[in-house]
Amino acid sequence: MSAAHFILYVAEPQRSRDFYAAVLAQAPRLEVPGMTEFVLPASGGCAVLGLMPEAGIRRLLGDALPDPALAQGIPRAELYLLLDEDPTPFIERALAAGARRLSALQPRDWGHRAAYLLDPDGHVLAMAQPLV
Template sequence: MKHIQLIQTILYVENQQSSADFYKQLFRQKPDLDVPGMTEFILAENCKLGLMPNKGIAKILAPAMPDPALGNGIPRCELYFYVQDIEMEFENALRIGARLISGIEDRDWGDRACYFADPDGHIIAWAERL
């Protein structure tokens, strides 16, 4: 799909500030946008990660969709990042208090990967190709 110019994934979060602080430490970078209602991190040339409070998106989604706050703590998505140094990312995630789900292992799909959860239960995977 060459017509797509930018990919932005937005996570719905309970507390924008605490989630922003978590991801600042996880990515070891400041957000590129941090205003009430949205925090954004540019992760690659055409990829952004946004953090939006549940309360804000609920106003847009209602009444067609349930309140996202009803899913807090339930894994609702997975962010899968290929990295140059999986051990460094693993240790950083542990250091900042990310919840370890599965340690670094060779996976049967051809990656070496580990899994963590953020404060809202979203899954974060760090991976390297075998």
């Protein structure tokens, strides 16, 4: 099976692992030094969220990549979870795990009901559901 992997560079891997385990209400499918992975909901196993330590990507690519640690607190990516179910439990778990609310769950003009949060590493996390 093919799968798309979305990898976020994180400052504190254990903190990010615990955050996404709480939000997604699941244990990681992979947890090894340097990488943690979760199957994303509503993807049929075709999309995976990876969490890689900032230092790990620096070791892998060296000076060819700007140091992700220098952008702490500056949003560098958005993870948009389009769910088949009500996003409210995901939002509540994210807030309880330390996310900061950016925008409440509300209808959006692109046909989704979506909320926006900020994860502990400064990545934008959107939880959405089709309006139909």
